[in-house]
Amino acid sequence: MAAAGPISRRDLCLLLGTVGAAVLTSHAGARIIPKHVPWYPGHASPPRAFDGARFFTNDERRCIDALTARLIPTDETGPGAREAGVVDFIDNQLAGFYGRGDRWYMQGPFAKGTDEQGYQSHHPPAQLYRAAISALDDHCRKTFDGKVFAELSEQDQDAIVKQLDDGKLALSDVPAETFFKILQENSIEGFFCDPVYGGNRDMVGWRLVGFPGARYDYRDFLDHNGAAISIEPVGLRGRPAWNPE
Amino acid sequence: MARKLPPVDVVLVGFGWTGAIMAQELTDAGLEVLAIERGAWRDTPTHFPTTSAPDELRWYWRKEMFQDNARDTLTFRNNRSQTALPMRRWGSFLPGEGVGGAGVHWNGQTWRFLPSDFEAASHNSERYGPLPDGMTVQDYGVTYDELEPHFDRFEKLCGISGKAGNLKGRIQEGGNPFEGWRSADYPNPPMHMTFSQRQFEKAAQDLGLHPFPGPSANMSRAYVNPLGCQLAPCTYCGFCEKYGCGNYSKASAQTTILPVLMKKPNFTLKTHNEVLRVKLDNTGRRATGVIHVDVNGEEYEQPADLVILCAYQISNTRLMMLSGVGEIYNPVTGEGLVGKNYCYQVMSGADVFFDDKFTNEFVGAGALGMCVDEYNGDNFDHSGLGFIGGGYIACWTTNARPIESQPTPSGTPAWGSAWKKAVAANFLKSTSVGAHGSSMAYATNHLDLDPTYKDAYGRPLMRMTYDFTPNDLTMSAYLTERVREIAERMGGREIKVNRRTTPYNSMPYQTTHNTGGTIMGTTPKNSVVNRYLQSWDVSNLFVMGANVFPQNAGYNPTGTVAALAYWSAEAIRSQYLRSPGPLVQA
Numbered sequence: 141m142a143a144a145g146p147i148s149r150r151d152l153c154l155l156l157g158t159v160g161a162a163v164l165t166s167h168a169g170a171r172i173i174p175k176h177v178p179w180y181p182g183h184a185s186p187p188r189a190f191d192g193a194r195f196f197t198n199d200e201r202r203c204i205d206a207l208t209a210r211l212i213p214t215d216e217t218g219p220g221a222r223e224a225g226v227v228d229f230i231d232n233q234l235a236g237f238y239g240r241g242d243r244w245y246m247q248g249p250f251a252k253g254t255d256e257q258g259y260q261s262h263h264p265p266a267q268l269y270r271a272a273i274s275a276l277d278d279h280c281r282k283t284f285d286g287k288v289f290a291e292l293s294e295q296d297q298d299a300i301v302k303q304l305d306d307g308k309l310a311l312s313d314v315p316a317e318t319f320f321k322i323l324q325e326n327s328i329e330g331f332f333c334d335p336v337y338g339g340n341r342d343m344v345g346w347r348l349v350g351f352p353g354a355r356y357d358y359r360d361f362l363d364h365n366g367a368a369i370s371i372e373p374v375g376l377r378g379r380p381a382w383n384p385e
Numbered sequence: 386m387a388r389k390l391p392p393v394d395v396v397l398v399g400f401g402w403t404g405a406i407m408a409q410e411l412t413d414a415g416l417e418v419l420a421i422e423r424g425a426w427r428d429t430p431t432h433f434p435t436t437s438a439p440d441e442l443r444w445y446w447r448k449e450m451f452q453d454n455a456r457d458t459l460t461f462r463n464n465r466s467q468t469a470l471p472m473r474r475w476g477s478f479l480p481g482e483g484v485g486g487a488g489v490h491w492n493g494q495t496w497r498f499l500p501s502d503f504e505a506a507s508h509n510s511e512r513y514g515p516l517p518d519g520m521t522v523q524d525y526g527v528t529y530d531e532l533e534p535h536f537d538r539f540e541k542l543c544g545i546s547g548k549a550g551n552l553k554g555r556i557q558e559g560g561n562p563f564e565g566w567r568s569a570d571y572p573n574p575p576m577h578m579t580f581s582q583r584q585f586e587k588a589a590q591d592l593g594l595h596p597f598p599g600p601s602a603n604m605s606r607a608y609v610n611p612l613g614c615q616l617a618p619c620t621y622c623g624f625c626e627k628y629g630c631g632n633y634s635k636a637s638a639q640t641t642i643l644p645v646l647m648k649k650p651n652f653t654l655k656t657h658n659e660v661l662r663v664k665l666d667n668t669g670r671r672a673t674g675v676i677h678v679d680v681n682g683e684e685y686e687q688p689a690d691l692v693i694l695c696a697y698q699i700s701n702t703r704l705m706m707l708s709g710v711g712e713i714y715n716p717v718t719g720e721g722l723v724g725k726n727y728c729y730q731v732m733s734g735a736d737v738f739f740d741d742k743f744t745n746e747f748v749g750a751g752a753l754g755m756c757v758d759e760y761n762g763d764n765f766d767h768s769g770l771g772f773i774g775g776g777y778i779a780c781w782t783t784n785a786r787p788i789e790s791q792p793t794p795s796g797t798p799a800w801g802s803a804w805k806k807a808v809a810a811n812f813l814k815s816t817s818v819g820a821h822g823s824s825m826a827y828a829t830n831h832l833d834l835d836p837t838y839k840d841a842y843g844r845p846l847m848r849m850t851y852d853f854t855p856n857d858l859t860m861s862a863y864l865t866e867r868v869r870e871i872a873e874r875m876g877g878r879e880i881k882v883n884r885r886t887t888p889y890n891s892m893p894y895q896t897t898h899n900t901g902g903t904i905m906g907t908t909p910k911n912s913v914v915n916r917y918l919q920s921w922d923v924s925n926l927f928v929m930g931a932n933v934f935p936q937n938a939g940y941n942p943t944g945t946v947a948a949l950a951y952w953s954a955e956a957i958r959s960q961y962l963r964s965p966g967p968l969v970q971a
Contacts, residue, residue: 170657170679171426177647178426185432187443211800217809243448245458245473247838253470256463258892260470298801305799324800325446332787333442348805349812351747351787356435356631357620358748359577366580366742368813376440 187376190228190338193235195266199288203273204230206290208327210301219344221327229330229339230269239266252315261315265322272319275311276300335375342380346373387676387684393419393653396675396689398660398704399696401486402943403929403950405638406539407693409612409646410954414962417651419687420695421677423659424452424483428639433489433629435622441788445627450490451475452482452697456841459699461891463852464829465716471838471846476892478729478899479627480697484656485638487697487897488943492626492751492783493602493635495545496940497536497948499762500529500565505825505936508763509773520856521726521826522773523935526907526916527952529565535951536944537568540600543636544608544616546752547571547600561597563758573605576619581744581816581875582755584737585780588874594757599779600944601752602636612645623784625751635751658685661842663692663708663926672926678842690965691925691957698932699832702902703847706834711903711913711922713833716850722913724832726901727849728937731776731822731857733865733885735872736792739814742876746785746816754781760867761939762823772860774823776939778868780816780875787812795881818872820864822885823939824900827854832902853887861885898942900934905949908971915969917956918949924967927953 171178196204205227214220221227233239241264253260261268277288280300284292289300303309304320311319330339332346334354340346346353353373361369372379395411397404400422408418427433437443444450452475460469481487501508503525510516549570550560557570575598578586589596603619610616619634633640646652660677664686674688694701705723706713712721756779758764767773784790792815793807835848853861865884872880906912909921914933920926929950931942938945960968 170655170681172653172655173426173647174653175648175650177428177644179428179430183431184434185437187437187440212805213802215802215805217802217806220805238447241455241473243453243455243474245454245471245838247471249837251468251470254463254467254888256888256890256892257461257470257472258476259473301800328791329442329446329788333446334440336440337442345787348809349787349791351785351812354439356439356622356624358622359618359620361745361748362577362579362621364580364743364745364748365583366739366744368743369745369748376437 187334187336188236189336190232192232194231195234195239196231199277200270200273201227201231202290203277203288204269206297207301207323208330210294210297211324211327212331218348221331223341224331224344225339225341226327226330229333229337230326232338233326234266234269240264259318261318268314268319268322271314272311272316275314279309279311336377343373343375387686389686389688392674392688392690393417394689395419395691395693396421396687398675398692398694399486399700400484400638400654401481401695401697402488402638402947404486404695405642405646406947406950407695407929407954408652409642410951410958412646412649412652414958415651419653419655419689421655421658421660421675421687422484424656426656427483427485427489427629428643429629429631429633433631435631438628438631439622439624441786444490446788448475450479450481450627450629452480457846459847459849460835460838461849461851463850463888465850469835469848469850472891477890477895478897479894480699480897484654488637489629489639490627491943492941494752494754494781494941495540495543495600495602495944497565498529498938498940498945499563499764501763502938503527503529505773512763513767513773517856519828521828523726523826523904523906523911525935526905526912527949532948532952533566533568535948535955538951539944539947541572542610542612542641543602544573544604544610545571545600545602546573546576546605548575548598550597559597561756561758562595563761563764571600573608576601576603576605576750576753577621578755579745579748579753579782580742581746581780581782582753584816584875585755585818585871588871589755589757591874592870594759596755596757599752599754599756599781601750603750603752604634610641612642614641614644616640619750621748621750621753623747623749623786626783659842660704661707661844663704663710665708665710665923669709670923672923691927693927693929695929698899698902698930699847701928701930701932702832703834705903705913705928707844710920710926714831716828716831719828722904724902726826726904726935727830727832727851728824728826728900728934729851729889730824730896730898730937731853731861731885732819732895733822733861733868734817734819734883735868736815736817736881736883737872737875737877738792738794738811738879738881739876740878743813744782744816745813746782749782749784751783752781753783754779760864770859770863772856772863774825774856774860774939776820776822776864778818778820778864778871780818782816785812792817794879818868818875820861820868821939821941822857822861822864824937825854825856826901826936830854852889853885858885858887898931898937900931900937900942902932903928904935905933906935915967917968918953919968921971925965927957929953
């Protein structure tokens, strides 16, 4: 939901005049807008940028760092999840409204549901991660001589990820497939989102695929006729080259 | 106890496309109009300017553009043997919230349904024999000819970019030869096509088809609409559907009506107020107004002579149920009409991958596309095919937004180095061809109130029971083969066909084209509203939206939703206001 604009002095007067003081005590939400197009100078609705807040413990962070590095590896194609800061992105997202499920319908009762019914865990995303990481590391300790996921070889890690992807790894009472779907989704978000959110650092995701980013005018390129277009990507905050050293 | 407010002539519930159209029309008629919107005020310069509009994570993935489904969602199941569970986050469709409604985040593909779509039951049964058992397709009760001037009005309001195919019965080269007759060409020329559209066009022509530019509410040039609102040329930024346009280049209530409407002395908008129900008098035959609640939980009674529901399809239908207007449809007994004939659309397609050509689909627009209409509606002979309906086939280049779109060839794993390599290799070198399949009503697909789950105000959530039907799956399989034939000829290295299979999955995004629930028709025995969108039961209650469609056609619905709103507004102005009461005798 877009943030509500502020109430101007003019609106306040109108509010008083029309519906009385009851509404005045409310926050800037409920508004009556007669006879004008509301606009206020200097007001914008900025994105909720990366703010450094963290949800994960250090051990949880290591696990997700290792997992996302297998999903989007650093390899001959170029930088991967690690260089993009995917774990920072996910950590910050889970520390905020997304992790809390503030914008999801989270009222019970909860039931497993069918695949067609989507996410039905009683955990909001952050708690699902916590429970899944704990169960995954428990499983690894039992199977790999006391080692947690982050300590395994890349080959062993890939084998575990494949089991998760195939729905063949049970994580005690955690819905493993639901967790894996969310992890995949969040990894892709962290790799390709605007850098303002802490992922896609230095626009490595966009550079990998050739996406020019938060531009809004491509009219000069309409007649590309199948040829490559070479333009530097740019984010909502511009790009590093624009900033003085 | 709700506090009673001074009466108004008209109260509109919801303030998106149909709310803005109704408000403009009825204030012009001199009425005092109040619109009540549960979401926020939203406008281009503050809420989605070019400096914050192109943001995939925020608007789509974190759903900031859409209805807050922590407060209100719906429950879903494929069939009655299952227990419906809440859609805990949006998936297959994306209802809007806030001023402008879902019309802020649409693509702008602006079609007219075919003349035969409005008479689907009589037309198809006459040509092919009785409809199959369980299919509950009906005629709209209004004809294309009656709606034509209203389609035309909406196209001029929006500044639709396109090419006429049928001007007053004469077929026009380069347009859609299958469309219904139109009284005038589109107000703006077609969009500027790119490489992918040219490949599609050639392939379609090789097959003997008639490709034409898709009708677009993205501006092909600067435009001043009949109200004096100015729209700017589209910049092909690739952030239309799921996003607000930062550039005043996409028709919406904000860009085409609000600059004029908001200044009128007889119009008032109330935001962040949710209508809980329509209030009826003790006969149940007359609406006295609405009950609404503000963000503090303060309840108000807003009296009005005329109540018009202008919210999204799901909300309009639920408000009818919560207000006790009409009887809720029961699929076991077949009784009741509210919630009947819920329909959707059946989307399928194919990706085309090129080796040495760049499609550069980040250069895109919501309604930048070439289309063919040979396989839509009854534009082709369905004898022996086992289905009715169809859909248009198009190569739209709406975007290449990388969180959402990483097309990879068949056999590519979903993660790891092989995935990453395939995404890097194909991101700029692929396009897609899509089939926009219709959805025919069946007795088993319906809406009612959920027995368990509640919204933020304690009201039952809407419950959806839906699956793809035999007719629609056969139709989709047929269309997808036609898609394949075109895609194979577009000069790519390989294609990947994406078929639509049962069961319907409520999570992957498909289309926000939900229809039915308060269907229109010819008698109170088969419909909730009459041909003027007036409630049969409560004559001072009108219901806008795709919820009045008896079934869904193979086109994007906004053009038809808007034409029906203009048609209804004209009936209110020219007939109802002179003599309030039923416009059609039951």
